[in-house]
Amino acid sequence: MDSLITAAGLALAAGDPLGALDRVALREDAPALALRGIAMAQLGDLDRAKLLLRRAVRGFGPKEAVARARCVVAEAEIALVSRDLGWPAKTLDAARATLEKHGDRLNAAHAGHLTVRRLLLIGRLDEAERVLAGLDPAPLPPASRAAHELAVAGIAMRRLRTKAAREALEWARLAANRAGIAGLTAEVDSAFLALETPAARLIANGDERPLLLEEVEALQASPALVVDALRYLVHKHETTISLATRPVLFALARALAEAWPADVSREELVARAFGGKHADESHRARLRVEIGRLRAELRMLVDIGATKRGFALAPRQAGQVLVLARPIEERHAAVLAFLADGESWASSALALALGAGQRSVQRALEQLALTGKVQSFGHGRARRWMTPPVAGFTTTLLLPAPLPNG
Helix, strand or coil, X not given: CCHHHHHHHHHHHCCCXXXXXXXXXXXXXXXXXXXXXXHHHHCCCHHHHHHHHXXXXXXXXCCCHHHHHHHHHHHHHHHHHCCCCCCCXXXXXXXHHHHHHCCCHHHHHHHXXXXXXXXXXXXXXXXXHHHHHCCCCCCCCHHHHHXXXXXXXXXXXXXXXHHHHHHHHHHHHHHHHHHCCHHHHHHHHHHHHHHHCCCEEEEECCEEEEECHHHHHHHHCCXXXXXXXXXXXXXXXXXXXXXXXXXXXXXXXXXXXXXXXXXXXXXXXXXXXXXXXXXXHHHHHXXXXXXXXXXXXXXXXXXXXXXXXXXXXXXXXXCXXXXXXXXXXXXXXHHHHHHCCCCCXXXXXXXHHHXXXXXXXXXXXXXXXXXXXXXXXXXXXXXEEECCCCCXXXXXXXXXXXXXXX
């Protein structure tokens, strides 16, 4: 192989894009275009990087399938970084298969890690675990091993297995230090920070306090009855009841849990569940029906008794009643949580990640922009949205799909 191409490739592997460009900046052959594209991506010029990589793909001959597949993997990484989640995943799968077929296990593993990262962003944990289980980290060089352990930690954090997440991050830090790539080390440090940043808020007996992810995990094993406003669940011990498709019932359950052991007036329950300002007779009738439905759903865990002014929870066994909520709650908190990663997002990518309609996401972004919480740049399909990270704001680790309207 051309010595300059080899030297440029080694420079890129060491995280030195300027050194790579010094060697191939003036060349127009396909291998040089590919390396220039990767270098520009490392320097942050993603649009230029994509153009160079596509030119490289066209420049490689029909017998250079591996080289073309490597360019596809590089373009997929750019798509992930730029939050282009609609980039065709099957194209990356095909490139990975080509690399495995030709024995390029390192780049095939890199393609697999990119697939896992995309699946994590859109909340498909089971699929991410299956892909990751098929990747053997033992033969990987330090940089790739760090990427693997970051993926392991990402899944573990979302599964509320914080001990496993810390162990994976320690391995990732060790591998990143061995690789000597500053950007990789910063990514590991950022992942560690997620374990030290409030991931939820505990509400009990009229008081509230922030919880770290480790504390959220401990809460799952506690004897308390927990109304989980992060995932729209009510659970105690091994019994879990999902109200994700019953937003009115969940609103009632949360209102009753926040007030426990006191009761909640009918007027407040009507306001919380139906948005009504005054509880007229029709509202009261509907409230009785919905309370009956909630009582039936939660009968294994709690009873709901009528009081003179409203209703109150009565746990079937003595213990606490706790509410687990987001650290900061506002109407569009889920959108802000994704934007808080500091990357620029298209509304289509946010819709995919949130499992919501693109138009509803666009309306949310426009409302957030009016209050100065987000900003956009570009126009049309190139428009992107972002916001600086907000100190202490929720990560996306515990965000489910939004509650349906109802």
